[in-house]
Amino acid sequence: MLFEKIFQRDDKSFLLLYYLFLSAVLYLSSVLAYFIRNKTLELSEIYFKGTIYILLIFLILSFFNFKENRYIKGTVQWLRLEFLLLIQTFVIVILLTVMLKTTDDYSRIWLFTYMGISLTLFLLSKVLFDLIYSKLISSNAIQRNILLIGDTEGCQNIIQKFPKKISNSVIKCLIAIDQLDKKDLNFYGIPSFSLKENFGQILNHHAIGQVWIISSSKTQSYIESLIDKFLNFSVDCRLIQPESKFKFIEGLDSEAGFDFYNISFSPFFGTSFLIKSIFDKIFSLLALILMSPIILIFSILILIEDGFPIFFSQKRTGWDGSSFDILKLRSIKNMKNNNETLQVKAGDSRLLKVGKIIRRLSIDELPQFINVLKGDMAIVGPRPHMIDHTKYYSNDIKNFMQRHKCLPGITGWAQVNGSRGPTDSEGAMNKRFQHDLYYIKNWNLMLDVYILIRTIFVVLFQRVD
Structure with missing residues (x-):
């Protein structure tokens, strides 16, 4: 689903990855040309600077020359864009070295070998990305x-x-x-x-x-x-x-x-969503490593007080209304005939003693970083509801399913604006829905950062009713 959402409108993200790959190929070509000339893979300072200048010129030309919103396969496309772009890059580099009178600093053998290797590897890169693109389409990943x-x-x-x-x-x-x-x-x-x-x-x-x-x-x-x-x-x-x-x-x-x-x-597509997804994965991995002692300590406390299971899994509504299994630290007693759809309130008799602390500090949410790594959730987004609650509120609140036009989050705009905990009071869910809708319509990466910062203060200082 991730690829489908990233390429929802156009292929800009795929093209971004393609040109970043070509930039890496351009650097590798310089190293290989230098090895052929000097029998070493370590570029000297002057050649390293020259390679960086070539990369910068290539990226600048790519930015101004590239106007397509979709990836087009085939050699004709390669000749029209990448081949021409590479030739333009080297022509500009040669002219600059002449103007700056630095031609004697660089070997002609290195320069022309560099050009030959770059053209060859660029063509091979085009073939490779054509195959990847065809595979993504045939597998319905970006269709x-x-x-x-x-x-x-x-x-x-x-x-x-x-x-x-x-x-x-x-x-x-x-x-x-x-x-x-x-x-x-x-x-x-x-x-x-x-x-x-x-x-x-x-x-x-x-x-x-x-x-x-x-x-x-x-x-x-x-x-x-x-x-x-x-x-x-x-x-x-x-x-x-x-x-x-x-x-x-x-x-x-x-x-x-x-x-x-x-x-x-949904605004969750393209390069911005790609950046958000990469950030979510890195942040979740670091969070699990840093928070593992806390998860371990409270797992032991749950085990001592009420035995197994330590974790609690439940079906929740995800992107496009699909379901997934959310993972939480268990905070309520392990009872028979327990109604899982009944929301936990302050002073709930079902709460474990350690469960009160777990819920107060939102420690029960920490395992959801695993859901983020799996791609079921994001760090920031509307909180996922139980399946039965989604069915109920979709009939009760007009256009309620619009809140599911992105990945659900561990924290969200509603939560940092006071809509935490149960939604049993009249209008509470509608208020939360309006916050979720605002987030989806106005989403950008800086809004996610702002919500993350506010979440820290909410968890530490705001009391959950």
């Missing part, structure tokens, strides 16, 4: 499964314009509004449904990641009700070719010649 809704003509037009060679967006099923209950056979083998079908079953069965609604004269009267329907699911919803009746300021996107307006779209 976007689409439910298309519109009139027959509009659906056929979109299907024709989105072949796999142009986009990773694959239309898995569709609803032709003007067909009503008829089944059209001209959709190139793509299964079609009617508006009377169970949307939840369609989304789950076909693993739908996005819903595309085509705006046309035949679909205008349906659009508002369709948007309301899909806001009850955690799926991303996009409008294609909106007409003048709808005025959108934000969310404009484009792909394969079509304009998209993102009605409900």
Whole structure:
């Protein structure tokens, strides 16, 4: 799921990794050329500086020359971008050495060997990344499964314009509004449904990641009700070719010649989400190492007071409404017929003596760093609810499933704004939901850092009611 979310809109993150890899290849080429010239792998100071300058020029040119949002396979693409970029880099380097009168500092054998090795390794890198890209698509790792809704003509037009060679967006099923209950056979083998079908079953069965609604004269009267329907699911919803009746300021996107307006779209994608994921994994690993003595001490205390099990596992709702097993230190007594859906409150008779301390300092949450390493959770995000609670509140609160458009977190915007503990009072869950929705709509990396800092003060100084 991680790759699918990172490449949700485009291939910028894949391209970033590709060009970082090419930068490493460029440095390696310098080392190999120096070895051929001097029989040593250790670059001298002057050659090391020269290599760094070449890398900087290459990265700067990459930034200004690269305008694609998607990765295109093939040798033609390599000749058009990477080959030309590398030649430009070396031409600029040669001109600079002439202007600065430093040509005598560098060996011509090294320079031309460097160019030859770089071109060869760049071509091999292109072949390698083409294979990786094809593998990711064939394994459905970066493929976007689409439910298309519109009139027959509009659906056929979109299907024709989105072949796999142009986009990773694959239309898995569709609803032709003007067909009503008829089944059209001209959709190139793509299964079609009617508006009377169970949307939840369609989304789950076909693993739908996005819903595309085509705006046309035949679909205008349906659009508002369709948007309301899909806001009850955690799926991303996009409008294609909106007409003048709808005025959108934000969310404009484009792909394969079509304009998209993102009605409900998770901001957790691309490079920012990649950075967040890497940070979460590193932070979790360090946290588990540093907190292991605390986990061990309280595990022993739980064992002494109430025996096994030490850990508590429970099904919770994750990204896109999928379920996962959350891991916590056990803080309540090991009783028969214990109702796991009943939330723990202050003064709860089920609490262990050590459990009061565990919950007060949120020590029970520490094992969830394992969930983060597994990819089920993030450090920061909406807190995951029990499955039964999700079903209940999704019926009670409008658009409740929108809070599941990202990975659930160990801490979140709601928790640092006072919404910790049980949600038994009237309006408590709605208040928490509004905080979660604010976080998803306004997410950025600095907001995560801010929440982490505030969490420390909340845990140490705020009392949980």
